[in-house]
Amino acid sequence: MRHHLILRVITKLLVGTIFLFALYVQFHGDYSPGGGFQAGVIMAAGFIIYGIVFTLEKVKAVFPPWLVHKVVALGVLIYAGTGIYSLFYGYGYLDYAVIDPHHPVHGQHLGILIVELGVGVTVTGVMVAVYYAFAARAPSLGDEDW
Amino acid sequence: MLVITALAVVRTRSLFAVVTLSGVFSLLSALLFITLDAVDVAFTEAAVGAGISTVLMLGTLALTSRSERSEKKTPIVPLLVVLVTGAAMVYGTLDMPNFGSPDAPAQTHVGPEYFERIPKEIDVPNAVTAILASYRGYDTLGETAVVFTAGIGVLMLMSGLGRRRKEDEDDPDQEGGSA
Structure with a gap:
């Protein structure tokens, strides 16, 4: 899509906004609709749009596949690790009160934030990885194919 | 629509x-x-x-x-199956409460209890997040694991990580195998 000037300019403008929106959905999920799943998908959509309009190589330079694979596992580790952390301090698995024992409510806030971050990280990783897997196999299409 | x-x-x-x-x-x-x-x-x-x-x-x-591809067979049996399933679903909705009804199970069952407990125990304005990440933390962990497993599965099938290893061994008959 080298000659699609409008698409490329608009994408450049939008990608940053999409990432910002994803972060907003991620960390504002306590107060407004949204959370890890949605934020992860939006974040991945940012990468995918970049990959579609520019080339797959460009987006792979930004977010290399080995990093994607690590990120996929990292999210689950963050989530499960939170549970194990609370086990070590004698609380139940995934009992967020452990994070701030004097103010269990604050602990809940932080716990939810961390866990949602784990969800978001995994979802982003998986979506981008799936996109890479599909896009890498497809022969690059000419514009007239569509 | x-x-x-x-x-x-x-x-x-x-x-x-x-x-x-x-x-x-x-x-x-x-x-x-x-x-x-x-x-x-x-x-x-x-x-x-x-x-x-x-x-x-x-x-x-x-x-x-x-x-x-255009289908040659007449779609009588699938049509019948779809009609029966659809009719069963419509029959099921007859028992559903009216739209916005105050005595729907969603308003009377566990919902009010959550709304009572969340300000005290979690204090997060978005009740969905509170239930999802805290009360139902295990479920969400499971969902994340499902997403993780799905991603791993797609990677193993599609990404060609295994293929590259096989190509090193000069295996000729794996071209286009796993699409």
Whole structure:
């Protein structure tokens, strides 16, 4: 899509906004609709749009596949690790009160934030990885194919 | 409009149009969820259904052919199955409470208890997040694991990580094997 000037300019403008929106959905999920799943998908959509309009190589330079694979596992580790952390301090698995024992409510806030971050990280990783897997196999299409 | 889009999906032969229409379908059902006050679900539907899955379907389309083969057999049996299933579902909805009814199970069952406990125990304005991440933390962990497993599965099937290793051993008969 080298000659699609409008698409490329608009994408450049939008990608940053999409990432910002994803972060907003991620960390504002306590107060407004949204959370890890949605934020992860939006974040991945940012990468995918970049990959579609520019080339797959460009987006792979930004977010290399080995990093994607690590990120996929990292999210689950963050989530499960939170549970194990609370086990070590004698609380139940995934009992967020452990994070701030004097103010269990604050602990809940932080716990939810961390866990949602784990969800978001995994979802982003998986979506981008799936996109890479599909896009890498497809022969690059000419514009007239569509 | 949902029905019109669904019919269009069934009737259209060009798969490119079908994929686009299914994205439209997702967006419309997101609107339906908003009418039902399920904003979080609507958000997910719009992002996943209309966004990512459309892109992935287009990716699949690029790998396979662009149009549907015309069906020779008369679709009597499938039609019958669909009609019976649809009739059963409509029959099921007869028991559902009216739209916005105050004594619906959603308003009377565990919902009020959660709304009573969340300000005290979690103090997060978005009740959906509180239930999802705290009261139902195990479930969400399981969901994350499901997403993780799905991602790993797709990677193993599609990404060619295994293929590269095989190519090193000069195995000739694995071209186009795992598509």
